[in-house]
Amino acid sequence: NPFIALSLLMFIAGSAIPVAFFLFFVVTTAVMACIGVVVMEGVVIAVGGVALLCVLCDLGALSLGVSGVLNICYVVLSTLVNYWYASRDQIWKQEVNGSLPQKSPPASDLSDNNGKNE
Template sequence: MSKEMQELQKQWHSVVESIHSNSNVVAFMNSRVGLYLDDHPFVALSLLMFVAVSAIPVAFFLIFIVTTAIMACIGVIVMEGVVISIGGIALLCVLCGLGALSLGVSGVLSVCYIVLSTLVNYWYASRGEIRKQEANGSSSQKNPSVTDLSANKGKNE
């Protein structure tokens, strides 16, 4: 058992030597704080214990911050996707409604155009026929048309 303990002690000394030979540790130990901690081992041990004990809560806090940041980014992406999807669906509905409205309005305007053009053509045709009949001198003998109807209508009233 003593051989194992001596082997463990040698390994420990090699680890301590490697730490003491590190250039950063040498620079720290030559600073004012390093010299103060070297002169006051209780303060050094208290500081070491504080750092060791506070590492776990600090690590949990950092994990919480990173997790929260990742979830916020994912949430923003998901929320943006939902908002864009809802906006796209609303735009599609509005465009479909406008398409149906434009078809209805164009249908009504087409019917109005056809009816008005037919009425105008009929009116000009009947006026032309009346002029021809007046020019021939026989207004109602050859063709009982609109003039006869309007004459009969005038008589009935």
């Protein structure tokens, strides 16, 4: 039927431009979405990398600080323990040798003794 064929031809010709615009819009949107996702992914990765760098730097500084404090505590405690054992050992050796120095009475006791002697 020529009337249906002509109507179909007119419909296809008339709808070609809107369909072409629609397909162009779909392709453009898909390309922009891919580019946008790539750009957004890059931004997210960059921000995440900077955040990770900050966290790692803070952890490094914290570990250095804790390590320094623990090293200082170790040196101080080991020095005190060595001093304590050395002084105990020295006192023990003096007791064994019998050369433990006699403690002199305090000055107030001497003045009391002088007063009693007179």
